[in-house]
Amino acid sequence: MSLTVTMNPMRGLVLILAGLLAACSQNAPTPQFHADDNPRLLSEWGQLGIVGAELQTGAGVVTYDLNTPLFTDYALKLRTIWMPEGVSADYRENDVLDFPVGTVITKTFYYASAGGPDRVSRGDGHALVTSDGHLDVDAVQLIETRILVRRESGWAALPYRWNEDQTEAVLLRYGDVIPLQMIDADGSETGFNYVMPDVNQCASCHAPDSNTRILSPIGPKPRHLNRDFDYPDGTRNQLEHLTAIGYLTGAPQADSAPRNADWADINASLEARARAYLDANCSHCHSPVGPADTSGLNLEPDIAHGPALGICKLPIAAGSGTGDRRHDIVPGAPDDSILLFRLDNVQPDEMMPEVGRSTIHTEGVELIRAWIESLPGDCN
Template sequence: MTVFRGLILIAAAALAACSPNAPTAQFHSEDNPRLLSEWGQLGIVAGDLQLADGVVPYDLNTPLFTDYALKLRTIWMPSGETAAYRENDTLDFPVGTVITKTFYYPLADTPGQVTRGDGHSLTRADGSLDLSRVQLIETRILVHREAGWEALPYRWNDDQTEAVLLRYGDVVPMTVAEADGGASTFNYVMPDVNQCASCHAPDSNTRQIAPIGPKPRHLNRDFDYPDGTANQLEYLTEVGYLTGAPVPADAPRNADWEDLEASLEARARAYLDANCSHCHSPVGPADTSGLNLQPDIAHGPALGICKLPIAAGSGTGDRRFDIFPGRPDESILLFRLDNVEPDQMMPEVGRSTNHVEGIELIRAWIESLPGDCG
């Protein structure tokens, strides 16, 4: 399989080199290009969004919710560079690494409208997207430079031909086609660079920007590559982008929050991990809350069970405990997830709408918890 995969990668590189306007991946060590195309990670070729040679798509077991947007995630490293495996942390990526995340929606039949993404990517096995089926919104870049990581948001134009750096973010009005034939609207909020840092600085002591998605427990899953389905940790190792990884069975793995064959506990904890734990950890930006939503925290006050709020303010919704076992409607956690008011919602940035299915998952989990807070 390794030899076959190598041959496929060589063939794909040859085809990409022959394609007109094919992107060529670049690392910019200091300047921040105005145009996304100057990074060369992905580009528009014959009506498709295509990845450059060496740019590897990936996915997460349970992703962060962002207003039902679908996401194309990629990793690229300069030739000869590789990341080191870290069991409970983001992979140790070398200087020169470029990580992208492109947000898009499926197009509805009615012009000017989109549909909510159901969580299942529309990308092909090679990471390309058919632009006749989707509306691109933004591409966020995380680039690892000598001084550390930097986050840069790029907004796609209406023609879907180019994305432009918008350091101050943007507000994108969206019209969503509903199943009953009607339509609803909301404002998709593209974060500015400071808001990017509010999530991507998971250690409040250093305040250094870092990736939060590509951890082993999120990456340990299969992906449908052009040359066949493979575990992502194994694939990254085979293409030279990762060293030191154990066999997948020995690596941590989060559940897929939609996998009904997984336990309710595993699904709910994976959802809270992906959406909350980068802030709610002992060193995260929300460390003053005393709430730790990392997946290995035992049931108890640290996880929020029967814990009194410390500094939630109006975000308590007049509820007494972060998690009241068996009583989701009396739990602050559910109140904040099921909210879009700026001083009450959680997460504080990254969404303008409620994740109905995610809320129902957490509701069911809290209902299943034994015990009583008295």
Template sequence: MWLCGGMLLALLCLSGCHREMDPVAFHDSGYPQKLSDWHVVEARDGVLQLNDGVVPYELNTPLFTDYAHKLRTIWMPKGVSAKYNPTDTFDFPVGTIISKTFFYPLPTGEARNATDLARTYDTSRDFAGPGQGLKLAHVHLVETRLLVRRQDGWVAIPYVWNADQTDAVLARTGDVQALTLVSDSGARENFNYVVPDQSQCVSCHAHDWTTRALQPIGPKARHLNRDYRYADGDENELAHLMRVGYLTGAPAPADAPRNANWMDKHAPLDARARAYLDINCGHCHNPQGAANTTGLTLDIATPEDHHIGICKPPTAAGQGTGDHYFDIVPGHPDDSILPYRLSSATPGTMMPELGRSTVHQEGVALIKAWIASLPGECVVLH
């Protein structure tokens, strides 16, 4: 009886704390000074809590950002929903708020410096429970980015968390923070975490570089077609969004496209590498994107031929090529421009140009293994 009573008391306390949060506030204009002005997620009672109706989600293969972990959420006003699209970003209604909180787990065990953060893929200590928010004693919050669907289109609004981890403040001009990553082996890497300024968001989020109108990147069928551990149990994310009324027109998950998890060693190497390039590079390297003049197309639909870089010379020579002749040389990753640029953290050479200050070692290893597995050869014409 004591155990049941204790559990009931804990649930009542959690419910009582949750009711104290004001309803989500959609601001149809302007730039509120604090993240808490939106009431989407708030730091309360040791947890970064999700408000009522705020739905968390993950991607099959996420975008790499300096080994940061991410809490992604979607909220919509009552009575509206997004329209399913099998290939592109869903058509979200006015009033939608998509949030992405970037954070790092804190190192465990030995003494650490104030700027030390764990470089790990382990998320077991991050969350307060299934479908719940982040356990603040175990993580360090860096920034929360909002994508807000207003009448005239999407607006990106960045917020940076304060030192006390109590709220995040508007940072339209971006921010730079000196941090240190500590690996599981104890190896340390100092780097500058860069929060992009508001104008830089268009570099990745412009679906069409002609209009430069912003679009979300992650909420596509192929990225969301996966299970998530919600508070009431595991469920496919597309099915869950349909059930809660946030999505209409989606087929059964088995009939929807699905990208591979880049870390899933049971998935084919080709599927893992293509999923990695799709989410990290495809939003720019496509016929309408910011990198459309390169002739290099890296989204998931591109056939594995000249368009994806196989035996394709670069459109411009110089620092970014590393004196290599082709974007991808089948069987020879060290002779290929693509992994050369992924392996760099030097401005003017590195790709992507924004969004990271470190090299994603495991991601580079994946792309190199994939290129090594490709058949064929390139001919250099003099």
């Protein structure tokens, strides 16, 4: 882990400019690292704060996005990273960036408001921010903000629930169930329960190594971060931006780093889009060391077509989770494939992922359906 002082002079300049801009806003948040205590209020972290009618980031807090985000009941997500001055993350090619002690990562889940306290519009998983990088809280319904903080003892996960007035979020260790009405583009409504995880449930996704069970971020990997982002001062590749401000060391040029496809980019190949979707939604469990390693299914993006990827692979365990299907993936036959059955499902003992959603991602299911249909061969 790198705890060395960054050699890039741009870090100081960027943080000074960010501080000057923040000073122009009354009550602008000031980032803090809490090495031991777990503050009751989100505002005590100073990563995000309500200023006027906007959710604003603190000085030096960097907003980022992923090529293909994890699906969470069509929620929009505002993601941020902050590090104390004098430290930076080390680049790791096929793993999460090696963040130093003091790093605070936040992810705020929200929806575009459709009128009323529990009526929301479907989102695509990306943030909906103003031209200056802030979030107009009058136009959204804030649900929760999850914090991952890197301490000397390792990562800690803390979930904060936003109040009805959207002025503050409060630490809620035991999670929550929030009834919502989702409004589709055609005006139809669907009721669902948004499930905010408790502290222990965070480990179901954020402990990607079943041998150690150590908490870790799962999103900030080079292949997810390697994309352009619209910063307040212009568009720039995220890996290059993090390097320029001193938050990242050792990264290659963006065109030499791995890059996942955007699952919704119709200009990308069907194979690349489907593999990126399975990577973002499934591979933190379905990997050789993940919590689902006993399944024998590996959904990481570099796995070749074959039984490890699920093609013509028999399930390790039978039961309702198979839907009476014989193979994980049957080329050309999505309706005979266990993988599609589990994605197109909300029954607790049948759906995948097992946590993190209460609704079916219709567009994601259709993508995987089309991909399976395109696969050559059969399982006879």
